[in-house]
Amino acid sequence: MLESWRVSKFTFKGGLVLENPFPAKEIDLIRIPLPDKVVLPMQQRIGEQAKPCVSVGEHVLTGQVIATIDDDRCAPVHASISGTVVAIDNQVMAHQSGLKALCVTIESDGEDEWIDNSVACTENYDFCTPDTIYNKIRLSGIVGMGGAGFPTHTKVQFAEGCHTLIVNATECEPGIMCDDALMQAYPTKVIRGVEVLLHICGAEKAIIAIEDDKKESIKLLKKFCKNERITIEAIPTKYTSGAEKILVKSLLGIEIPSGGYASDVGVLCQNVGTLVAIFDAVVENRPLISRVVTVTGSAIKEPKNLQVRLGASYDYVLGFADIDPGENDIRMAGMMMGVDLKGTDYSISKNTNCIFVNKPIEKAAAQECIRCGMCNTVCPMELLPQQLYWYSKSSNIEKALDYNLLDCIECGCCSHVCPSNIPLVDYYQFAKALNRQQTKEKVQTDNARERFEFREFRLERNKQERAEMMEAKKKALKEKMAKDKVQKEAIAAAQERVNAAKTAKELEDAR
Amino acid sequence: MRDKVMGTNQVMRQVIYALVLGVAAQVVFFGFSVLVQIALAIVTALSAEALVLRMRGIQITPSLCDGSAVLTAVLLAIAIPSIAPWWIIVLGVLFAIVFGKQLFGGLGNNPFNPAMLGYAFLLVSYPLQMTQWPSEFQGVLSIFELSAVDALTGATNLDYTKTQLMLGESIGALTFENISQMWINLGFLVGGIYLLLRRIVFWHIPLSLVLGLVLMSGVLYLIDPSSYSSPAFHLINGATMLAAFFIATDPVSASTTPLGRLIYGFSIGVIIIVIRVFGGYPDAVAFAVLLMNITVPLIDYYTQPKVFGK
Numbered sequence: 010m011l012e013s014w015r016v017s018k019f020t021f022k023g024g025l026v027l028e029n030p031f032p033a034k035e036i037d038l039i040r041i042p043l044p045d046k047v048v049l050p051m052q053q054r055i056g057e058q059a060k061p062c063v064s065v066g067e068h069v070l071t072g073q074v075i076a077t078i079d080d081d082r083c084a085p086v087h088a089s090i091s092g093t094v095v096a097i098d099n100q101v102m103a104h105q106s107g108l109k110a111l112c113v114t115i116e117s118d119g120e121d122e123w124i125d126n127s128v129a130c131t132e133n134y135d136f137c138t139p140d141t142i143y144n145k146i147r148l149s150g151i152v153g154m155g156g157a158g159f160p161t162h163t164k165v166q167f168a169e170g171c172h173t174l175i176v177n178a179t180e181c182e183p184g185i186m187c188d189d190a191l192m193q194a195y196p197t198k199v200i201r202g203v204e205v206l207l208h209i210c211g212a213e214k215a216i217i218a219i220e221d222d223k224k225e226s227i228k229l230l231k232k233f234c235k236n237e238r239i240t241i242e243a244i245p246t247k248y249t250s251g252a253e254k255i256l257v258k259s260l261l262g263i264e265i266p267s268g269g270y271a272s273d274v275g276v277l278c279q280n281v282g283t284l285v286a287i288f289d290a291v292v293e294n295r296p297l298i299s300r301v302v303t304v305t306g307s308a309i310k311e312p313k314n315l316q317v318r319l320g321a322s323y324d325y326v327l328g329f330a331d332i333d334p335g336e337n338d339i340r341m342a343g344m345m346m347g348v349d350l351k352g353t354d355y356s357i358s359k360n361t362n363c364i365f366v367n368k369p370i371e372k373a374a375a376q377e378c379i380r381c382g383m384c385n386t387v388c389p390m391e392l393l394p395q396q397l398y399w400y401s402k403s404s405n406i407e408k409a410l411d412y413n414l415l416d417c418i419e420c421g422c423c424s425h426v427c428p429s430n431i432p433l434v435d436y437y438q439f440a441k442a443l444n445r446q447q448t449k450e451k452v453q454t455d456n457a458r459e460r461f462e463f464r465e466f467r468l469e470r471n472k473q474e475r476a477e478m479m480e481a482k483k484k485a486l487k488e489k490m491a492k493d494k495v496q497k498e499a500i501a502a503a504q505e506r507v508n509a510a511k512t513a514k515e516l517e518d519a520r
Numbered sequence: 521m522r523d524k525v526m527g528t529n530q531v532m533r534q535v536i537y538a539l540v541l542g543v544a545a546q547v548v549f550f551g552f553s554v555l556v557q558i559a560l561a562i563v564t565a566l567s568a569e570a571l572v573l574r575m576r577g578i579q580i581t582p583s584l585c586d587g588s589a590v591l592t593a594v595l596l597a598i599a600i601p602s603i604a605p606w607w608i609i610v611l612g613v614l615f616a617i618v619f620g621k622q623l624f625g626g627l628g629n630n631p632f633n634p635a636m637l638g639y640a641f642l643l644v645s646y647p648l649q650m651t652q653w654p655s656e657f658q659g660v661l662s663i664f665e666l667s668a669v670d671a672l673t674g675a676t677n678l679d680y681t682k683t684q685l686m687l688g689e690s691i692g693a694l695t696f697e698n699i700s701q702m703w704i705n706l707g708f709l710v711g712g713i714y715l716l717l718r719r720i721v722f723w724h725i726p727l728s729l730v731l732g733l734v735l736m737s738g739v740l741y742l743i744d745p746s747s748y749s750s751p752a753f754h755l756i757n758g759a760t761m762l763a764a765f766f767i768a769t770d771p772v773s774a775s776t777t778p779l780g781r782l783i784y785g786f787s788i789g790v791i792i793i794v795i796r797v798f799g800g801y802p803d804a805v806a807f808a809v810l811l812m813n814i815t816v817p818l819i820d821y822y823t824q825p826k827v828f829g830k
Contacts, residue, residue: 022828254828267829376528376586377628381771382722385778390828395776396820413827428528429628 019218019244019259023389025422027183027248029222030344031305033312036186036225038194038301040316041329043121047089047320048100048356051076051111053158057083061113067094070124072296074148075113084150084160084359088115089298089318091122103323103341103355105348112356115320126294134291139209142291146209149290150297150359154282155181155251156342158360161283165210167270168277174215175260175271176203178281179244180223181251182343185363187301188281190314192219192226195285196233202284203239205291210277215239216260217281220246248345249389249420253278267416282362302357304330306366308337323353323364332366340365345421376429384423384433390416394423398433401440406447409440417441531720532587536594538715539766542707543598549700550654553602557609558594564613565593572622588627592616595635595766599759599806600642603654608646612638632813633773639806651679651802677701677757678802681749690746705761712765724781725774726764732789733760740797748797763792763805773813780816780823788812 052058059076063069069088076086095116099109134142147162155177176199180188192199203215217234219227221243230241242260249255254265256278263274271278282300289295298319305312310331317326323339339350342363384394392413400409417437424433526534546554569589573580583589593613600609616638624630643650653676677698681691715721733754740748754760759767768774768788775784788808795804 258828264829267827269829373527374582376582377626379528379531379588379628379771380774380776381528381531382776385776385825391825392827393777393820393824396824411821412824413830416827416829428526428531430527 019242019250020247021250021255021259021389022391023387023422024250024255025248025387025425026246027345027425029183029186031184031307031309031312033186033305033314036190036193036314038190038314038316039329041321041326043090043117043119044318044321044325045117046095046114046322047117047318048112048114048322049075049086049089049320050100050102050356050358051086051113052102053084053086053152053160053359058111059083059086061097061111063094063097063113065094065097068092068118069094069115070122072126072298073124074296075115081147081160081163081166084152084162084297085148086113087150087296087298089320090115090117091120092117100356101354103348103350103358103361105350107351126296134205134208139211142205142209145291146287148296149286151283151286151290152297152359153280154286154300154360154362155280156346156360156362158358161279161287164272164279165206165277168210168272168275170275171210171212171272171277172214172275173261173277174203174207174210174212175256175276175278176215176217176281176284177251177253177256177278178217178219178223178226179251179256180220181249182345182347182363183248184305184312184344184365185303185342186305186312186314187303187362189223189226190303191282191285191301192223193229196226196229198285198288199230199281200234200236200239201292202286202288204236205287206277206279206284207238212277213238217241218244218250218256218260220244220250222246249418249422252389252418252420254418255389267413297359300357300359300361302326302361303363304366305363306337306340307368308333308335308366317357319359320356323355323357326357327353327364327366330366333368336369338365338367338369340367345425346419373430375431378427378429378431381428383426383428387422387426389420389422390418392417394433397440398431398436401436404440404443406440406444410444414440414444526720529586532591534718534720535715535766536587536591538711538720539594539598539708541711542704542762543594545700545704545707546598546602549703550602553654554598557600557602557604558597560606561593561597561609561613562590564610565589565617568614568617569622572618573626576622576626578626583626586627589617589621592621592634592638595762596638599635599639599762600650601653603652604649608642608649611645612642615641628772630772631816633767633770633809635770636767636806636809636813640810643801643806653679676802677753678796681753682802685747691749701758702756705756708761708765712761715765715769721765721769722778722781724778725769725785728782728785729764729768729789729792730755730760732786733792734789736790736793737797740793754793754796758792758796758803759805760792763788763809767805768809768812773809773816775816775819775823777820777823777825779825780819783819783823784812784816787815 051061057080059078061076063075069075069091071088071091073088074085075088078085092115094113096114100112102108102110143162143165151161153159153161178188178192180186207215215238217230217239219241227241227243234241244250244259250259253271257271257274257276258264265271265274286297299316300319301314302317303312303314304327313330315326315329339353340347341350341361342348344365347365378395378398380395382395388394396412397409397414400412414437419434419437421434427433543554566584566589569584570580573583596612596616597609600612616634620632620634620637621630712726716723734751737751737754741750768785775781791808791811792804795801795807
């Protein structure tokens with residue numbers, strides 16, 4: 010009884026206590042059969058993309074590299090099944106915009122024949138140099154499995170010299186259970202994955218942070234963890250506890266400076282799914298070709314956690330869930346920060362942690378903001394969402410920046426509590442986009458102005474130089490003329506003297 | 521408890537429910553004329569709102585249903601003397617809704633508290649009708665000018681104090697037989713506490729307003745108890761509790777940062793006393809609130825909380 014009254018030391022300001030809207034009776038990890046076809050996107054994240062190194066018609070093996078990288082801001086892609094490459098073309102991505110991106114499509118031969126990826130570094134990673142393991146991770150195509158999809162090797166590189174490794178096992182949003190399922194299925198892989206990462210990142214200690222409602226996972230990890238450098242902490246189940254900045258603050262009491270990253274304060278944060286992927290890659294020579302996806306929502310009878318080969322279509326995956334027939338709304342990732350999708354024409358990518366299938370509900374119409382201030386009591390970044398809304402709505406970006414628009418992590422707590430049902434985060438995203446555009450334009454105009462000003466300066470300088478030159482010439486001429494005059498006078502005087510002498514001589518001669 | 525508790529419409533409705541006790545106390549002392557004023561105010565507010573919304577080409581029903589116009593009407597109706605003629609409340613509500621709210625863009629966009637703007641408009645335009653309060657237990661329908669008003673009026677304690685002090689009396693020599701104000705204030709206090717418990721109103725403004733009022737009146741009282749009323753007197757007279765819980769807390773026109781709310785409430789409390797004691801009007805809530813409304817953008821800007829990581 011007393012225990013429940015004790016306030017955990019790992020809490021933070023703001024945030025929301027949200028229950029899992031669709032709790033599962035059992036959190037099992039179900040491995041689903043191989044799909045007939047996979048569509049693998051080259052782009053793991055907005056920005057750079059991997060370059061396909063296979064051609065249409067080529068036969069590939071499971072785990073074979075099909076796209077390489079020449080930039081550390083992306084990760085290579087591996088075939089998730091064995092079969093034939095049937096297409097390399099643009100396909101619609103699971104994103105609100107419906108934008109297309111380059112994908113490699115492979116048709117299965119049903120064999121799931123693996124390529125031999127094994128290199129020297131296997132079971133005994135302790136004897137490998139950190140560089141060897143780092144390269145192994147880099148070549149295994151591992152990205153952040155929590156949703157951001159940032160290449161893990163690059164993140165590890167940024168965090169060089171860090172003192173603490175934080176393993177994010179908080180399951181950032183209510184409803185998602187894939188991390189929980191993974192931890193319950195592979196507790197030893199998690200622990201050993203942490204050991205591998207500790208070995209290469211150089212941190213002294215690792216903290217595995219799990220929300221306290223995942224009792225089974227906590228119990229299992231504690232049971233299997235024999236390493237005193239690794240601690241397992243139960244943190245309060247409160248939404249946004251899994252946001253990197255919040256997690257670092259609540260676990261270590263360190264506040265990451267505005268605009269900074271965990272690596273700036275000597276911390277490396279990794280999702281627990283990433284660690285299992287690291288273990289698979291380093292110890293078992295399996296590149297990243299599958300992940301756990303939670304399939305849940307109001308239109309699903311029993312939420313499931315499915316181990317899925319990357320590139321499998323949503324339709325194929327949803328076929329293993331018990332879905333109510335009829336029109337349903339599809340949402341990728343969490344109920345707070347996820348994106349609503351049109352249809353199911355997408356494939357599972359490295360960061361697809363959850364698919365919500367919801368019965369359509371009518372959204373309450375947004376009303377005017379009455380500045381009640383509920384939003385600023387839940388904002389984990391301690392912002393004033395009501396002020397940000399006011400200035401974002403009126404496109405007053407300068408003022409919005411004054412109110413720290415850029416510190417917003419778009420967690421959606423404010424939208425969730427708003428009594429007027431205002432989609433606040435949409436406004437902030439709009440304002441941020443506008444700011445990016447304005448900054449870009451400003452840079453362009455600044456450059457143009459600088460060019461113009463330099464040109465003016467150059468012309469002016471040329472003019473001045475020319476004037477100075479002229480002046481100098483004139484002066485020289487004058488001096489020369491003056492000198493000439495003196496000379497002439499001297500000559501004239503000499504002439505005079507000669508003449509006078511001559512005349513005198515003539516006179517004398519005449520005498 | 522941090523989850524979404526209620527929508528904007530429900531918030532407005534809850535605030536109106538919380539007014540019930542105070543209004544009941546008014547009815548007990550001044551009769552059913554109070555309810556007639558409220559009814560008149562609501563009808564006027566809804567009609568005016570609907571008319572302007574139609575002119576602005578905005579859907580009428582959602583805005584009418586948000587309850588904000590009704591709340592403004594009720595607040596103004598219970599702030600004016602219950603025996604004021606019918607056109608007083610009609611004009612006041614019209615001014616509040618049309619000029620105070622809709623011309624600025626409707627709910628959420630008004631820089632001033634609409635009810636207090638309506639009140640100030642009435643007070644400066646019709647000072648006579650706005651300062652004649654009925655004597656206790658003499659509820660009548662003088663609203664429709666069916667009876668002689670003069671015979672029924674009495675002065676409020678604040679008014680009485682002011683006149684007597686001007687006549688050279690000392691506070692100690694005054695006797696207050698008027699207990700209606702105390703009960704009405706108590707009614708609003710209980711309603712206000714209900715709002716605090718339901719987390720519809722944050723504690724910052726009510727607490728700091730009362731604190732400002734008590735501190736300012738307390739300092740004056742300590743200086744000279746014979747010419748200045750005690751803090752307790754100020755707390756239970758005039759529209760103190762109504763202001764603290766229902767008027768100054770209008771979120772739209774109030775400061776929105778936690779520290780800003782404290783400054784805003786405290787300043788209103790201080791200004792109420794300054795005007796009550798040194799100003800020309802017996803009560804001062806409307807002017808104090810309007811004055812502080814002007815300063816809100818400035819207060820908000822300079823009282824931003826420390827942001828994570830800064």
